Amino acid sequence: MDLLPEGSRTAASTVKRWVEPSFIELSGGSFDPLFQSKADTKRPRKRKGATFNSPRLECGRGAQDESWVDRYSPQSLAELAVHKKKVEEVQTWMNAHRSKGGILILTGPSGSGKTATVRVLCQELGFKVQEWTNPSNVEPYSSWQTADWRIDGLSYTSQVTQFREFLLRAYKYSCLNMAGDGGAADSKLILVEDFPNQFYREPSSLHELLRRFVRVARCPLVFVVSESVSGDGSVRSLFPREIQEELHISCISFNPVAPTSMMKVLGSISAQEAVKSGGRTSVPVQAELEALCSGSAGDVRSAINSLQFFCLLGSSVNSGVSRTKKDRPAPGRRGGSRSNQKTKKTKPVKDQEEEQAIGGKDAALFLFRALGKILHCKRGGHEAVPSPALPPHLLHHFREDLLVEPEAVVERSHVSAEMFNLYLHQNYLDFFSEVEDVERASEYLSDADLLTADWTNRIIMRDYSSSVAVRGILHSHSHQVSVGFRPLHKPDWLRVSTKHRENCLTARHLFRDFCLPAACLQVELLPYLAKLTNPMRNHTQITFIQEVGQMPLRKHPSRLKLETLTDKETAPEEEDEKEDGGLEEGQDQTEEALTASQPKPTTSRALLEDEEVTIEEYSSD
Ligand SMILES: Nc1ncnc2c1ncn2[C@@H]1O[C@H](COP(=O)(O)OP(=O)(O)OP(=O)(O)O)[C@@H](O)[C@H]1O
Numbered sequence: 102m103d104l105l106p107e108g109s110r111t112a113a114s115t116v117k118r119w120v121e122p123s124f125i126e127l128s129g130g131s132f133d134p135l136f137q138s139k140a141d142t143k144r145p146r147k148r149k150g151a152t153f154n155s156p157r158l159e160c161g162r163g164a165q166d167e168s169w170v171d172r173y174s175p176q177s178l179a180e181l182a183v184h185k186k187k188v189e190e191v192q193t194w195m196n197a198h199r200s201k202g203g204i205l206i207l208t209g210p211s212g213s214g215k216t217a218t219v220r221v222l223c224q225e226l227g228f229k230v231q232e233w234t235n236p237s238n239v240e241p242y243s244s245w246q247t248a249d250w251r252i253d254g255l256s257y258t259s260q261v262t263q264f265r266e267f268l269l270r271a272y273k274y275s276c277l278n279m280a281g282d283g284g285a286a287d288s289k290l291i292l293v294e295d296f297p298n299q300f301y302r303e304p305s306s307l308h309e310l311l312r313r314f315v316r317v318a319r320c321p322l323v324f325v326v327s328e329s330v331s332g333d334g335s336v337r338s339l340f341p342r343e344i345q346e347e348l349h350i351s352c353i354s355f356n357p358v359a360p361t362s363m364m365k366v367l368g369s370i371s372a373q374e375a376v377k378s379g380g381r382t383s384v385p386v387q388a389e390l391e392a393l394c395s396g397s398a399g400d401v402r403s404a405i406n407s408l409q410f411f412c413l414l415g416s417s418v419n420s421g422v423s424r425t426k427k428d429r430p431a432p433g434r435r436g437g438s439r440s441n442q443k444t445k446k447t448k449p450v451k452d453q454e455e456e457q458a459i460g461g462k463d464a465a466l467f468l469f470r471a472l473g474k475i476l477h478c479k480r481g482g483h484e485a486v487p488s489p490a491l492p493p494h495l496l497h498h499f500r501e502d503l504l505v506e507p508e509a510v511v512e513r514s515h516v517s518a519e520m521f522n523l524y525l526h527q528n529y530l531d532f533f534s535e536v537e538d539v540e541r542a543s544e545y546l547s548d549a550d551l552l553t554a555d556w557t558n559r560i561i562m563r564d565y566s567s568s569v570a571v572r573g574i575l576h577s578h579s580h581q582v583s584v585g586f587r588p589l590h591k592p593d594w595l596r597v598s599t600k601h602r603e604n605c606l607t608a609r610h611l612f613r614d615f616c617l618p619a620a621c622l623q624v625e626l627l628p629y630l631a632k633l634t635n636p637m638r639n640h641t642q643i644t645f646i647q648e649v650g651q652m653p654l655r656k657h658p659s660r661l662k663l664e665t666l667t668d669k670e671t672a673p674e675e676e677d678e679k680e681d682g683g684l685e686e687g688q689d690q691t692e693e694a695l696t697a698s699q700p701k702p703t704t705s706r707a708l709l710e711d712e713e714v715t716i717e718e719y720s721s722d
Pocket of ligand 1: 170171173174175180181182183209210211212213214215216217218325326327366401402405
C-alpha cells in the first residue's frame with residue numbers, strides 16, 4: 102500500500118534522481134529506480150580470503166556499479182602494492198606497540214597505500230581498527246555535560262570535543278564483540294585520517310590531547326597524513342619536530358607506488374574483469390596499461406579508477422560487443438580516434454607521460470625534473486614532417502617535434518613562471534655547445550624578461566614570458582646535443598635579492614636620522630660615509646658602511662659557489678615584492694623585522710674576529 106501523498110511521491114523520485122549511480126550511463130542502462138534502490142542499499146562488499154587470481158564477485162548491474170577500488174581492496178600482505186620494506190617497518194612498529202600504546206604518523210602522497218597497509222596489517226596481526234571520521238555537520242548531541250552550545254533546548258558539540266571523547270572512549274573501553282566480525286580481536290588500533298579543522302588553526306589543542314593519550318593509553322594510535330609533491334606541510338604544522346620528540350612519535354614516510362607494482366595490480370584487475378564480464382569489458386593492451394599507470398603518478402586509487410572508466414567507457418560505447426583494438430579509445434583521448442597511434446608508438450613509454458590518461462592525475466613534477474625536461478631538449482624522430490613546410494629561406498628554423506609540451510611542464514612544476522625563468526637563466530649555459538645558440542637563447546631570455554618589466558600588466562604577461570623563455574631555449578638548440586648529467590643550481594638571484602632586502606632594512610634602521618629611502622642610502626650616503634676619515638658612527642654602523650659602501654671585491658676573489666638543486670627539492674616560497682617607498686610611515690612596523698635582520702653587535706664582533714676586518718682610516722682627498 103502506498104501511503105505517500107502524490108506530492109511526496111514526486112518529491113521522493115526527484116530525490117532518487119539526485120543520487121543516480123555514478124556509472125549508470127557507462128553501463129549502458131537507462132535510469133531505473135528499482136535498480137537504484139537496490140544499489141543504494143548495497144554496501145561495499147569486503148572480500149574474504151580472496152586472491153588476485155580468482156574472480157570474486159558475480160558480474161551483475163549492481164556489481165558493475167561498485168567501484169573497483171573497493172572491490173579489489175587488498176586482503177593480504179601479498180596483494181599490497183606497497184614496498185615490502187615499508188610494510189615491514191609498519192608491522193614491526195605495530196607489534197612493538199601492541200599493548201603499550203604509542204603514536205605513529207604515516208606520511209606520503211595520496212593513494213600510496215598507507216591506509217590499505219594499516220588495514221591489511223591489522224587483519225593479519227589481529228588488531229581491531231577503531232577509526233575516527235569527522236562528523237559532516239554539527240549534530241545535536243545528547244550529552245549535556247560536554248556540550249559546547251545549547252540552543253532551543255538542544256545541545257551541540259564541536260568536532261574537537263567529539264574527537265576528544267572518541268579518543269577517550271577508544272583507549273578506555275575494549276571493543277564489543279559483534280556477530281559476524283570474525284571473533285574478538287586481541288588488540289585494538291586507533292586510526293585517524295581526518296583531522297577536525299580546528300587542529301589546523303590551533304595545533305596546540307591536538308598536542309594537549311596527545312600528551313594525555315601518551316600518559317594513559319595502552320593501544321597504538323596511527324595518524325595517516327597525505328602530502329602533496331609541492332609539500333603543503335600538514336605534518337610539519339600538526340606535528341612539529343618538538344612534539345614528535347617529546348611524545349616519541351614515530352614517523353614512516355611512504356613513496357608513490359612503483360610502476361612495476363602498479364602494472365601488476367592493473368593487469369590483474371583487468372584480467373579478472375575480462376573473465377567475469379565474458380569479454381564484454383575490454384582488456385587494455387600493455388601500452389594502454391602503461392599510459393594509465395604513468396598518468397596516475399604512483400596513486401593506486403587513481404590508477405584503478407582510471408582503469409574502470411577506461412574499460413567501462415569502451416564497453417558502453419560498443420553496447421556489450423567485444424571491441425577490436427582499433428575501436429578502443431586511447432587513454433588520454435576519451436573516445437578519440439587512434440589514427441595517430443602509430444606515430445605515438447614510436448615514442449618511448451617514458452615520454453608518453455605527458456599524455457594524461459583517462460582521469461589521470463594532475464601529476465606534479467619536481468622542479469629538478471621539470472628543468473631537465475626543458476634543458477635537455479628532447480626531440481622526436483626524423484620521420485616528423487614540418488607542417489606547413491618551411492620556405493627555403495627559413496629552413497634553418499626547422500626543428501624536429503618536441504617530446505614535451507613546454508607550458509604543461511612549467512605548470513606541473515608548481516612554481517611561478519618568473520621563478521621558472523630564473524632557474525632556466527641560472528642553468529641554461531651548461532646545456533649549450535655552440536656560442537651562436539647561446540646568443541639566441543640569451544636574447545629570448547631578455548625578451549621574456551622585458552615582457553614582465555611593466556608591473557601594470559605583469560600578471561597578464563607572466564605566462565607569455567614563460568612561453569618565450571622556455572620555447573626560446575628549446576628552439577635555440579640548432580641541433581640535439583647530449584650533454585649527459587649536469588648538476589642544476591639554484592638561481593644566485595635568490596641570494597642576492599635576500600641580501601638586498603636585508604640591507605635595505607638595516608640601512609633604514611641604522612641611518613634613520615637621514616630620512617632617506619633605502620636605495621638612496623646605499624648608493625649615495627653610505628659610499629660617501631665610507632670615504633670619510635672619521636665617519637663618527639658607532640661600531641655596527643661602521644661595519645655596515647664597510648660592507649655596503651665599498652663593494653668589497655676582495656671578499657669574493659673567485660666565482661661564487663652556487664647552491665645545488667637536489668632532485669626532490671621545491672622552490673623557495675616567493676615573497677611579495679616590497680616597495681621602497683613609505684620609509685618613514687612604515688618604520689615602526691618594520692622595527693620587529695629589523696631586529697632579526699640587522700647586524701647585531703655580537704655578530705659584528707664575531708665578524709671582526711673571524712675575518713680580521715680592519716677599520717681603515719680614510720682620507721677624504
Ligand atoms: N594492491 C593494492 N595495494 C594498495 N591499495 C590497493 C590495492 N588494490 C586496491 N587498492 C585500493 O587503493 C586505495 C589506496 O588508498 P589508501 O587509502 O590506502 O591510500 P593512502 O595512501 O592512505 O592515501 P589517502 O590519504 O589519499 O587515503 C584503497 O582504497 C585500496 O583499497
